[in-house]
Amino acid sequence: MLSILHQYGIIERWSPEKILSSQFGKIGKLLAHASNKVPYYQTVVKECGIADPANVTPEEWARLPFLDRSKIQAAGKDLHSLIIPPGHGRAHAIYTSGTTGRPVRVLRTDLSNLYWSATTLRDHLWHRRNFKGKLAVMRNAAKGKDPYPDGSRSQTWGASSNVFKTGPAVSLNLNCTPAEQVEWLQRENPDYLMTHPTNLYRLASYCLENGIRLEKLRETLTISEMLRPEVRDACRAAWGVGVSDIYSGRDVGYLALQCPDHEHYHVQAEGLYLEVLSQDGTPCAPGETGRVVVTPLDNFAMPLIRYDIGDFAEVGDPCPCGRGLPVLKRIVGRVQDMVVLPGGERRWTLLSAGNIESFLEIAPIRQYQFVQKDLQTIEVRLVMDRGLSEPERDGIRDWVNDKLDHPFSVTVSMVDDIPRTPAGKYQDFISEIDAPPEPLKRAHTES
Numbered sequence: 001m002l003s004i005l006h007q008y009g010i011i012e013r014w015s016p017e018k019i020l021s022s023q024f025g026k027i028g029k030l031l032a033h034a035s036n037k038v039p040y041y042q043t044v045v046k047e048c049g050i051a052d053p054a055n056v057t058p059e060e061w062a063r064l065p066f067l068d069r070s071k072i073q074a075a076g077k078d079l080h081s082l083i084i085p086p087g088h089g090r091a092h093a094i095y096t097s098g099t100t101g102r103p104v105r106v107l108r109t110d111l112s113n114l115y116w117s118a119t120t121l122r123d124h125l126w127h128r129r130n131f132k133g134k135l136a137v138m139r140n141a142a143k144g145k146d147p148y149p150d151g152s153r154s155q156t157w158g159a160s161s162n163v164f165k166t167g168p169a170v171s172l173n174l175n176c177t178p179a180e181q182v183e184w185l186q187r188e189n190p191d192y193l194m195t196h197p198t199n200l201y202r203l204a205s206y207c208l209e210n211g212i213r214l215e216k217l218r219e220t221l222t223i224s225e226m227l228r229p230e231v232r233d234a235c236r237a238a239w240g241v242g243v244s245d246i247y248s249g250r251d252v253g254y255l256a257l258q259c260p261d262h263e264h265y266h267v268q269a270e271g272l273y274l275e276v277l278s279q280d281g282t283p284c285a286p287g288e289t290g291r292v293v294v295t296p297l298d299n300f301a302m303p304l305i306r307y308d309i310g311d312f313a314e315v316g317d318p319c320p321c322g323r324g325l326p327v328l329k330r331i332v333g334r335v336q337d338m339v340v341l342p343g344g345e346r347r348w349t350l351l352s353a354g355n356i357e358s359f360l361e362i363a364p365i366r367q368y369q370f371v372q373k374d375l376q377t378i379e380v381r382l383v384m385d386r387g388l389s390e391p392e393r394d395g396i397r398d399w400v401n402d403k404l405d406h407p408f409s410v411t412v413s414m415v416d417d418i419p420r421t422p423a424g425k426y427q428d429f430i431s432e433i434d435a436p437p438e439p440l441k442r443a444h445t446e447s
């Protein structure tokens, strides 16, 4: 891990040109492996007329078709490597739909997990966090996990403690009221707080309205959703602290980390080739927003080459901090609605995190979307190659009511496609009654 961090420290100071050329060295290795050992790419690489995949040029690379979740579903095991090179360790399967409602099963290796841990540590080091501090985490909404009032605790921050002695970490389930979350935070008095941007905004607004400071809090960290600028403003106003955002995906690992000196992001280019492409497929220039297409460079178990993950980003100018890693100015990605119970309580669904697998076992579902129509009704929209049997329909109803922890009336609609919103976003859960966040009240602050 220290060796990887040492290499990261050197590479991040390289010029953008040198970083790109080093990436193409890794891309060549990956593409050579894929065209030899992965049935799907044996065909694709040949069709693109790439004669020598190990020495692929940027021009040839641009001819490779995008991969998306429906192609991953269709390819199935054809995307798996027949042989994983020694040194990459074992392969592990994870399920994810990244809130697109289009679930995929992706293989990652021990090596990918090692790089994941190293990048977690890099984020702490970049932001000069005090490892002796207490880390509070609110990211889980699964029933019965880390429940209020106690939450759960661990002696360390996790993977970072393999290298540094850390303070404790404490976790609380997201599904309790802002008042309960804040009461827990006051009791725990953490140095750092990690949660979803929408939840952070609710907490900061609540503290601002009630004049509550969190005495030891130094910084907040956000994950899994698009970070809106008003969340940063709310944290500064409520607690006098900043936000560090993390852009990652379960299927592709870390994409970008916030620069330690600015509010934009540095692509984690050592392990990932990230392209931001305009409508016609050409690379976006600084100031332009385009689709995010990624190639994880360390996944030799199931190579994902030019994978369109459904997010959009704005390309930034080179960063004055001295790091040559590419800059993303803004990420336009996932947003999440909350389900509203008849009593007015709002709960996180986080449908795509964790136990979505048990939903997919009910029937061969290609894509799904859940829509709360009113306080009593959830509509489940499904894309499938065939209809549902009666037991499958019952299974879906039971799953939804268990997941949302309320006996909703559940309707199922079979649809041909679940399109993006006009803004280009997919959403796996839509509430037609969840109000957008209220504008920040500034009554209690002087700035």
Ligand SMILES: [Zn+2]
Residues within 6 Å of the ligand: 259, 260, 261, 262, 266, 319, 320, 321, 322, 323
């Ligand atoms: Zn920077």
